[in-house]
Amino acid sequence: MSEAVVEARAVRKAFGRTEALRGTSLAVEEGEVVAVTGPSGSGKSTLLLCLAGVLRPEAGEVWYDARKLSDLSENDRTRLRRREFGLVLQFGQLVPELTAVQNVALPLLLEKHDRRAATTMATGWLERLGALDVADALPGEMSGGEGQRVAIARALVTGPRVIFADEPTGALDTVSGEHVLAALLTTARESGATVVMVTHDNRVAASADREVVIRDGVVELTPVIS
Numbered sequence: 001m002s003e004a005v006v007e008a009r010a011v012r013k014a015f016g017r018t019e020a021l022r023g024t025s026l027a028v029e030e031g032e033v034v035a036v037t038g039p040s041g042s043g044k045s046t047l048l049l050c051l052a053g054v055l056r057p058e059a060g061e062v063w064y065d066a067r068k069l070s071d072l073s074e075n076d077r078t079r080l081r082r083r084e085f086g087l088v089l090q091f092g093q094l095v096p097e098l099t100a101v102q103n104v105a106l107p108l109l110l111e112k113h114d115r116r117a118a119t120t121m122a123t124g125w126l127e128r129l130g131a132l133d134v135a136d137a138l139p140g141e142m143s144g145g146e147g148q149r150v151a152i153a154r155a156l157v158t159g160p161r162v163i164f165a166d167e168p169t170g171a172l173d174t175v176s177g178e179h180v181l182a183a184l185l186t187t188a189r190e191s192g193a194t195v196v197m198v199t200h201d202n203r204v205a206a207s208a209d210r211e212v213v214i215r216d217g218v219v220e221l222t223p224v225i226s
Helices: 046-052 074-083 100-110 115-128 145-155 174-191 202-206
Strands: 003-016 020-027 033-037 059-064 085-088 160-165 194-198 210-215 218-221
Touching: 003 046, 003 194, 020 046, 020 074, 020 100, 020 145, 020 194, 020 218, 033 046, 033 174, 033 202, 059 145, 074 085, 074 210, 085 145, 100 145, 100 202, 115 210, 145 160, 160 210, 174 194, 174 202
Parallel strands: 033 194, 033 210, 085 160, 160 194
Antiparallel strands: 003 020, 003 059, 210 218
16 A cells, blocks of 8 residues: 555534534545545535645645645645646636636746747647647637636646546536546556546546545545446
């Protein structure tokens, strides 16, 4: 067994009086693909955002590669997400003033990559994900599915060590969803990246190495998918 690359330890997170996570623990090993499932409102997305360092828990700890995220400054956590994490949110979160290719190239440019090389890499990922035809389109000109493809390309372009994906195929039809999921998982497995993805789709969960079920803010069971 390899050591956990990302881990939540007895994490609690509340929004007002609503406790989204109630002492949730989860350890994900290097190179593992984990699907987080459960009913709407069970805390799945909150757990993912805590693991990615976007949200700070009120209690408990989140660790990444032997570093406690709460000990890092906001700038350090932002830098970590930019360099080592790939984050795909449920509604894309693309920069509205940038074209698709500019959105995908943005993480590379923020790390001072050559603009031409960054654009070439971004274009290649758009092509791989079947979104090359919207390379010059603004987010407002794209369908939900096209925007999600672009968001996934942006998450993968840096070659992240850990990919966090919230409903990565939720805005896609069945055929497109299968294509995008295959590209995401193939890329992850070729590079040895770890994947944590939230999903309601049984087919997406079945593609993972392990499924974690969350109900009412706690991990209910973790069956191994054979």
